[in-house]
Amino acid sequence: MNTEELVASVLRDAPQQSVIVCAPGRTSEVVYRARPECTLFIDSMGDVIPLALGIALAAPAVRVHGFETDGGLLMNLSVLPVLAAQLPENLSVVIVDNGIYESSGGLPSRTSPIDWDRLLGAFGIPPAALRVAGVTNDDPLPAATKPLDGAHSSYLVEALLSAYQGREPRLPARKV
Numbered sequence: 001m002n003t004e005e006l007v008a009s010v011l012r013d014a015p016q017q018s019v020i021v022c023a024p025g026r027t028s029e030v031v032y033r034a035r036p037e038c039t040l041f042i043d044s045m046g047d048v049i050p051l052a053l054g055i056a057l058a059a060p061a062v063r064v065h066g067f068e069t070d071g072g073l074l075m076n077l078s079v080l081p082v083l084a085a086q087l088p089e090n091l092s093v094v095i096v097d098n099g100i101y102e103s104s105g106g107l108p109s110r111t112s113p114i115d116w117d118r119l120l121g122a123f124g125i126p127p128a129a130l131r132v133a134g135v136t137n138d139d140p141l142p143a144a145t146k147p148l149d150g151a152h153s154s155y156l157v158e159a160l161l162s163a164y165q166g167r168e169p170r171l172p173a174r175k176v
């Protein structure tokens with residue numbers, strides 16, 4: 001399975017009114033294509049579960065999905081006991097586990113194997129609340145820096161500039 005297939009399978013049954021919280025890098029590129037209008041895209045690794053948990057607790061009637069990554073979770077394992085103590089029914093989180101820092105050069109995300117079931121089980125976290133899904137992406141990530149037209153990473157800047165200048169946003173801000 002690749003990231004695109006995983007995201008599609010998770011979101012297939014997600015109500016349109018769901019709130020999605022998404023990790024940086026490739027995952028956010030893929031989720032942006034699927035649900036741009038209801039996703040909170042973040043730039044700091046390890047923040048998906050804290051933010052998604054807070055939203056789920058504050059809005060129990062809203063379905064909340066988190067897409068965290070292996071690198072992000074491993075950077076912030078201290079969130080696990082907090083999640084375990086709450087486990088709201090309206091929250092589910094998937095860890096997109098490719099084993100590497102794919103969006104920043106491909107270094108391994110850990111230097112020894114991890115038994116996720118035992119790690120999560122140690123905190124009493126059931127698979128329905130936090131699923132770890134292995135993925136492999138064969139296609140290369142888009143380059144981080146590109147000319148303006150087509151530079152996905154600059155879409156926010158372009159959106160801001162076009163609004164300021166009173167004109168239609170160019171390609172990056174439309175993400176097409």
Ligand SMILES: Cc1ncc(C[n+]2csc(CCOP(=O)(O)OP(=O)(O)O)c2C)c(N)n1
Nearest residue numbers: 025043044045069071072100101102103104
């Ligand atoms: C706290 C923090 N440190 C470093 C970065 C820079 N950074 C962005 S993506 C990335 C690699 C992320 O790897 P992983 O979380 O496994 O996601 P993947 O790219 O593999 O989908 C890094 C180091 C960041 N966004 N946040």
Ligand SMILES: [Mg+2]
Nearest residue numbers: 071098100101
């Ligand atoms: Mg990764």
